[in-house]
Amino acid sequence: MTSPIDRIAFNPAARPIDTVGIDTSFQRMTEAMGRPFFEYLQHAADRAVTSDERPTMESNTTDLMDTTPSSPRVEWRVWSDGASLGNPGPAGWAVLALRPDGTGVEQYGSADHRTNNEAELHALLKAVKAVPLDCPAVVYSDSEYSINAATTDRPRWEANGMKTSKRKPVKNQGRIRKLWAALDERPQVRLMWTKGHAGEEGNERVDTLANEAAEAVKAGKKPVHKRTHELAA
Numbered sequence: 001m002t003s004p005i006d007r008i009a010f011n012p013a014a015r016p017i018d019t020v021g022i023d024t025s026f027q028r029m030t031e032a033m034g035r036p037f038f039e040y041l042q043h044a045a046d047r048a049v050t051s052d053e054r055p056t057m058e059s060n061t062t063d064l065m066d067t068t069p070s071s072p073r074v075e076w077r078v079w080s081d082g083a084s085l086g087n088p089g090p091a092g093w094a095v096l097a098l099r100p101d102g103t104g105v106e107q108y109g110s111a112d113h114r115t116n117n118e119a120e121l122h123a124l125l126k127a128v129k130a131v132p133l134d135c136p137a138v139v140y141s142d143s144e145y146s147i148n149a150a151t152t153d154r155p156r157w158e159a160n161g162m163k164t165s166k167r168k169p170v171k172n173q174g175r176i177r178k179l180w181a182a183l184d185e186r187p188q189v190r191l192m193w194t195k196g197h198a199g200e201e202g203n204e205r206v207d208t209l210a211n212e213a214a215e216a217v218k219a220g221k222k223p224v225h226k227r228t229h230e231l232a233a
Contacts, residue, residue, distance in 0.1 A: 002187040004154040008147070073100050076137035079194075079202035080127035082119025083210040085218050089113065092213025093123035094206040097130040102233030105130065106205075110213040110223045120146045121175040123210065126226075128182045128189055136188040142196030142203055149176050150183060150191055 077098045084091040091114035098104040107126060111119075120143035131137040141147055149172075157163070162170045170176065183189060194203050217223055 002183075004151045004183075007151045007183060007189070007191050074136060076100065076131050076135055077202065078127045078130055078137055078139045079206045080120075080123035080139065080141050081196075081203065081206035081210045082114075082116060082121070082123040082143070083207070083214045084114055084116040084119050085214050088115045088118075090214045090217035091116075091119040092210040092215075092217070093119050093126060094209030094213065095123060095127045095130055096202050096206050096209075097127070098202075098231075104231035106209065106229045106231060107226055108209040108213045108224070109226045110217045112217055112223050117143075117145050118172060118175065119210070119214075121149065121172055121179060123206070124150065124191075125175060125179045125182060128179065128186060131186055131189055133185055134188070135186075137186070138190050138192055140192050140194045140200075140202060142194050142207075144193055146179075147191050147193045150179050154180060 079096045080094070082091065082093045090110070090112060092108065092110045094106070094108040096104065096106050107130065109126075114122075120141065124139070124141050124143065124146045127139045127141070131139070156165075157170050157176075160167075162173055164170055183191075194200055196203060196207065213224065
């Protein structure tokens, strides 16, 4: 099972640069001694780069004749957000899930009385469950509470019998356990915190949907269990 800590998605480390060995045997060096020094360096450089990898002015990675298309995106990208007006109060949640083929789905719902943390946890749970079991995905949330509950807090809470450091019961245990179970079923799902209200398109969209759902309940409409809209590529 994937470690809860490994669920946290970080920017991938820079890929190490591949090096190509240069033949520096005694015989080669001896042969080179009779040439001007710059000719020997050019000879060594030409040997170090194959014809398929030799850079051009237009590209520093491949030959101009290389027209291989870039690799298609294979990960799902999913955003979640929850909102509570009054905290606690009328609440809404929303999910935006983009499939690798460019299509997507929006989901949202509401409740008459929830805390902000409850709404955020519910949104994150719905976001994780939107991903098929065998698919890699990154799920974004601006709720540090929810991300921590699913990752860094889990080992300690499980070891302490779902008690906090002050020996008090962890709040929202039911939702948190459901979130853990959904993640355990999807080992290729990673969670990433994103800053809210910072202009990030996916986050802004789910923030709008969640708040609209909460506002509708505040205005007197009945809570909605879940609404789903498919998105074309």
